[in-house]
Amino acid sequence: MSFDWLIIWNNIGLLLHGALITIEITILSVGFGFCIGLFVSMANLSHFKPLRILMKCYVEIFRGTPLLVQIFMIYFALPVLIGHRIDPFIAAVAACSINSGAYVSEIFRAGIQSIDKGQMEAGRSLGLSWGQTMRYIIWPQAFKAIIPPLGNEFIAMLKDTSLVSVIGFEELTRTGQLIIARTYGAFEIWSAVSVIYLAMTLSISRFVAYLERRYKI
Amino acid sequence: MDTPMIQMVDVVKSFGSNTVLKGVNLSVAQGEVVVIIGPSGSGKSTILRCMNYLEQPTSGDVIVDGMNLNRKENINKVRTEVGMVFQRFNLFPHMTVLENIILAPKKVRGISADEAKERAMELLKKVGLADKADAYPEQLSGGQQQRVAIARALAMRPKALLFDEPTSALDPEMVHEVLDVMKKLADEGMTMVVVTHEMGFAKEVATRVLFVDEGKILEEGTPYDVFDAPKNDRTKLFLSKIL
Numbered sequence: 001m002s003f004d005w006l007i008i009w010n011n012i013g014l015l016l017h018g019a020l021i022t023i024e025i026t027i028l029s030v031g032f033g034f035c036i037g038l039f040v041s042m043a044n045l046s047h048f049k050p051l052r053i054l055m056k057c058y059v060e061i062f063r064g065t066p067l068l069v070q071i072f073m074i075y076f077a078l079p080v081l082i083g084h085r086i087d088p089f090i091a092a093v094a095a096c097s098i099n100s101g102a103y104v105s106e107i108f109r110a111g112i113q114s115i116d117k118g119q120m121e122a123g124r125s126l127g128l129s130w131g132q133t134m135r136y137i138i139w140p141q142a143f144k145a146i147i148p149p150l151g152n153e154f155i156a157m158l159k160d161t162s163l164v165s166v167i168g169f170e171e172l173t174r175t176g177q178l179i180i181a182r183t184y185g186a187f188e189i190w191s192a193v194s195v196i197y198l199a200m201t202l203s204i205s206r207f208v209a210y211l212e213r214r215y216k217i
Numbered sequence: 218m219d220t221p222m223i224q225m226v227d228v229v230k231s232f233g234s235n236t237v238l239k240g241v242n243l244s245v246a247q248g249e250v251v252v253i254i255g256p257s258g259s260g261k262s263t264i265l266r267c268m269n270y271l272e273q274p275t276s277g278d279v280i281v282d283g284m285n286l287n288r289k290e291n292i293n294k295v296r297t298e299v300g301m302v303f304q305r306f307n308l309f310p311h312m313t314v315l316e317n318i319i320l321a322p323k324k325v326r327g328i329s330a331d332e333a334k335e336r337a338m339e340l341l342k343k344v345g346l347a348d349k350a351d352a353y354p355e356q357l358s359g360g361q362q363q364r365v366a367i368a369r370a371l372a373m374r375p376k377a378l379l380f381d382e383p384t385s386a387l388d389p390e391m392v393h394e395v396l397d398v399m400k401k402l403a404d405e406g407m408t409m410v411v412v413t414h415e416m417g418f419a420k421e422v423a424t425r426v427l428f429v430d431e432g433k434i435l436e437e438g439t440p441y442d443v444f445d446a447p448k449n450d451r452t453k454l455f456l457s458k459i460l
Contacts, residue, residue: 141309
């Protein structure tokens with residue numbers, strides 16, 4: 001068989017649009033995941049034990065079950081419970097955000113724990129409050145430590161968004177499937193899809209490398 | 218007599234089943250330089266860390282400048298008035314020397330950046346590091362870092378300073394530069410509580426020496442009393458090993 005460039009050329013607009021949707025879900029999911037993770041990692045430092053246990057359960061459940069199953073839970077199972085259909089886009093972003101939040105909170109926890117205990121003591125001994133010490137002393141240092149793992153999470157999330165194609169949401173992978181159903185160009189389209197994913201993940205890892213250099217990790 | 222600067226009454230501190238302090242009573246008057254000595258693991262650092270509630274006593278009272286630390290709102294107030302210098306310096310590595318010093322005056326005291334900088338430069342001059350204002354901690358030697366840490370504590374204009382083995386993490390040739398700064402502070406009348414193994418410093422600078430072992434103050438007195446005429450057998454044993 002021969003590689004039919006025309007199939008790709010004729011559908012490049014659709015593919016790039018799919019890629020844009022993939023980027024959109026990834027940014028939203030990691031963004032929400034970042035907020036969830038920040039909240040969870042702070043709650044984990046609380047003296048209120050039930051809160052810590054709750055956060056631990058959240059992290060274990062969403063790291064311990066497949067994202068695919070979580071997507072099914074939110075898109076297919078949850079509507080049965082609430083008696084209301086959920087929009088695929090919302091289901092996709094919700095599943096990915098909640099999943100990402102569990103990983104990001106662990107990244108934050110590790111980042112904060114990597115900072116020497118003496119830093120908190122020094123801050124507190126100067127009369128800074130816990131919040132001020134976190135903000136001016138612990139966080140800026142932890143932030144440098146979490147850039148590389150956060151970059152990895154971003155890349156992993158970008159690839160994992162392909163899973164939301166199973167609920168019919170048209171991101172890059174689903175767009176590819178639909179084009180193949182029409183053109184039978186499986187080889188051409190999956191190759192193109194792969195190259196587009198690779199281009200996106202490589203861009204992210206270059207960006208993370210730049211950040212690492214800039215912050216002299 | 219004036220109210221003491223720092224007072225500890227029947228302070229007990231346990232970590233789980235391990236009781237580190239077994240009823241500590243002490244009082245530090247304004248202008249005193251109290252040196253705490255004792256074997257490692259005796260609880261001397263814990264006594265110091267209870268004075269600004271970095272360790273919260275299991276029972277007993279710590280009263281600083283008339284404020285009892287068992288009231289939560291007093292803890293931060295006391296910490297602004299009692300500075301601490303740590304064994305491992307604990308400078309903030311992501312900030313320059315100057316930023317390390319002006320952070321707390323700015324954020325806690327609400328002093329303007331310009332005023333805080335001016336004061337910081339005075340303090341750096343005092344500890345002999347005016348030329349290092351823009352350096353980062355990692356670019357300094359241990360002795361220099363500790364002098365910055367002292368300047369950082371002084372920037373809050375504290376009424377007392379706590380030193381937790383300030384020279385133990387230093388190379389021998391850098392010990393004296395830190396001790397010199399401490400001596401200068403003592404001469405200026407700063408109230409100081411110092412946990413140290415530097416017996417020479419204790420003899421020369423201390424107004425009072427406390428010997429601590431197994432969570433209790435076993436002996437206290439002038440440096441002469443404790444070093445040259447110890448009464449307690451454990452003090453004698455300890456001194457015979459280190460002097």
